[in-house]
Amino acid sequence: MILYKYRTLDDFKFVLDILVNQRLYATTYDEMNDPMEGVYTHDNGVPQESLKALEDNYKKIKFCSLSSNSDNPLMWAHYSKGARGIAIAVELKEKTDCREVNYKGPSHILQPHSLEVELSKRSFGFDIERAKRVLCYKNEFWEYEEEYRAFAGKGNFIDVKVKQIIFGEKADRTDKALLKKIIKNLDYDLEVIEKGSLYVY
Numbered sequence: 521m522i523l524y525k526y527r528t529l530d531d532f533k534f535v536l537d538i539l540v541n542q543r544l545y546a547t548t549y550d551e552m553n554d555p556m557e558g559v560y561t562h563d564n565g566v567p568q569e570s571l572k573a574l575e576d577n578y579k580k581i582k583f584c585s586l587s588s589n590s591d592n593p594l595m596w597a598h599y600s601k602g603a604r605g606i607a608i609a610v611e612l613k614e615k616t617d618c619r620e621v622n623y624k625g626p627s628h629i630l631q632p633h634s635l636e637v638e639l640s641k642r643s644f645g646f647d648i649e650r651a652k653r654v655l656c657y658k659n660e661f662w663e664y665e666e667e668y669r670a671f672a673g674k675g676n677f678i679d680v681k682v683k684q685i686i687f688g689e690k691a692d693r694t695d696k697a698l699l700k701k702i703i704k705n706l707d708y709d710l711e712v713i714e715k716g717s718l719y720v721y
Contacts, residue, residue: 603688
């Protein structure tokens with residue numbers, strides 16, 4: 521599956537890191553632009569220790585936000601500085617835990633069955649899974665993003681195969697020329713797309 525990372529060209533070194541090292545930077549939920557990230561509701565019967573374990577875990581989990589759509593004007597406007605940046609098409613490794621975002625509002629934690637409580641006590645993985653589910657819920661007004669979230673294992677980076685770079689319609693001519701020179705010297709093939717043009721290096 522091909523997914524897209526929208527970026528501005530202001531922080532050139534971050535773009536170069538993606539292209540040269542073929543990896544994405546993952547961060548925690550509090551670095552996201554949605555103030556409702558990590559918000560959830562729960563039944564009254566959910567034990568406090570379960571809620572504490574949930575919050576402790578989702579504060580540590582690192583992920584990268586991607587989109588399945590490379591041609592969304594709102595995404596270009598919001599995440600690519602008004603189409604002055606780029607969208608980078610990447611293919612995730614098979615082992616990467618990547619999940620589609622659910623736009624039905626905050627996640628709701630049900631009162632657990634006794635088996636779930638026991639699993640939670642015995643298994644760190646059970647708490648991590650529940651935390652990831654919470655982080656994959658957003659309010660419906662974000663639905664235009666068509667977001668997927670790729671979760672990092674250890675560290676802050678997720679390995680990918682970079683397949684394509686798309687320049688926004690208003691991308692600076694000098695930035696484009698410099699980036700194209702860099703792309704020519706990469707040790708893999710990368711498709712470069714501009715409005716009305718197609719270049720393969």
